[in-house]
């Protein structure tokens with residue numbers, strides 16, 4: 001131990017003295033002591049804020065004196081940021097303060113609180129009641145919040161950030177403005193409802209500002225966003241940037257209903273910046289009836305990050321969202337790099353979404369691992385193009401597993417974009433497509449493996465298309481079918497230009513099905529009810545004897 005101290009240089013000793021002094025100061029001034037303040041608009045006591053009886057009547061009184069480590073309990077009722085007509089007034093939450101709403105006004109333990117039974121509203125409707133034109137620009141302001149900062153159990157409504165563009169807080173984040181400009185912000189928002197907030201630019205309900213290399217990772221848990229609107233992007237939430245720490249889910253158990261944005265992200269728009277290394281995790285969330293005028297009716301993600309990009313959407317429901325492109329979910333890499341990254345969509349449902357083009361749009365060209373796992377797509381409508389569009393250039397591994405597609409209207413079920421110079425393959429395991437008019441799988445350039453899958457479209461009267469193009473690749477890619485059933489309509493065909501198809505233990509069923517050039521069919525693949533079979537085919541030994549005569553049902557021995 002002695003030798004360790006001796007080895008310290010002068011700089012270390014100075015630092016040690018500095019910390020010792022800070023610790024002494026903290027002890028002497030008692031900054032670690034925590035105070036709980038009480039706010040109740042109906043209280044008639046001494047107005048000291050130190051008990052329910054003597055509660056402050058105005059939340060602003062508590063916020064004015066609360067310090068890092070303090071908490072504020074707010075009883076049911078409606079609280080406005082100002083009693084006059086100052087539209088710039090907000091409830092400003094100091095860093096490290098925990099703000100709880102939803103009390104009856106008698107509780108002694110936090111666990112006794114029932115925030116749904118005793119609603120506590122932070123309401124931007126100042127000025128003329130019911131007239132939104134004179135409302136507060138931003139209802140709640142959280143600048144540079146540390147990880148101990150909390151907003152829990154409030155209704156936040158009627159913010160109207162329609163001010164002058166010279167002040168960002170007057171045009172973004174009508175309900176809540178989280179500021180990390182040239183700094184950091186890590187607040188938690190729980191059990192809150194954001195209703196009818198508006199921003200003329202971004203973040204109808206919530207703006208997360210990370211300008212000038214700021215980093216932010218707010219977490220929203222058990223929150224509901226309804227009827228918020230942004231003139232630009234992020235009808236409910238607009239989040240920029242990223243963080244150097246990982247705090248789990250960005251959105252957890254949240255519900256987004258009827259939010260809208262004129263541009264991107266009807267409910268949520270994220271712009272992941274170039275710095276940071278966090279995971280963008282959206283988990284157990286519902287996106288319903290949201291609308292975006294350009295892209296991403298439910299959730300929109302833009303990223304310029306060049307490394308350490310992890311996007312994960314898990315256990316979410318996207319229902320009846322509308323947008324011209326990426327009606328449910330839209331992801332776009334604006335500045336691709338060759339570094340690793342990962343994107344995963346798992347355990348999620350996409351139901352009755354509507355687009356001009358594409359329900360699920362993933363343009364993350366150089367995110368190395370892209371996975372869609374255990375997802376269902378039911379009754380979606382895309383006017384002119386695909387249900388799922390994935391553009392994956394160069395060395396991208398694309399995996400679709402346990403995907404179920406049913407009903408709806410679109411030009412192709414799955415479209416993988418164009419890797420010009422070859423790519424890792426597309427692997428599809430346990431895909432089931434039923435009752436879809438055009439169940440095309442267009443896979444451009446890369447090898448395509450379809451295993452243990454079933455595509456049933458007996459009423460199909462258009463072309464079924466696999467592996468359509470290979471124009472820019474020296475070696476044409478191949479289609480590998482294993483243990484897969486294609487049960488198609490009369491005009492159906494599998495198109496495999498160039499080297500084409502290798503099939504193992506497959507069933508190709510129904511009439512007039514065509515295979516493209518040079519297929520190789522091996523190992524007990526059955527062709528049933530076909531009157532046109534194979535163009536330029538090379539059949540494996542024994543296959544011909546297994547071709548069923550026209551009109552007989554197929555079976556597997």
Ligand SMILES: [Ca+2]
Nearest residue numbers: 125126128131
């Ligand atoms: Ca008003």
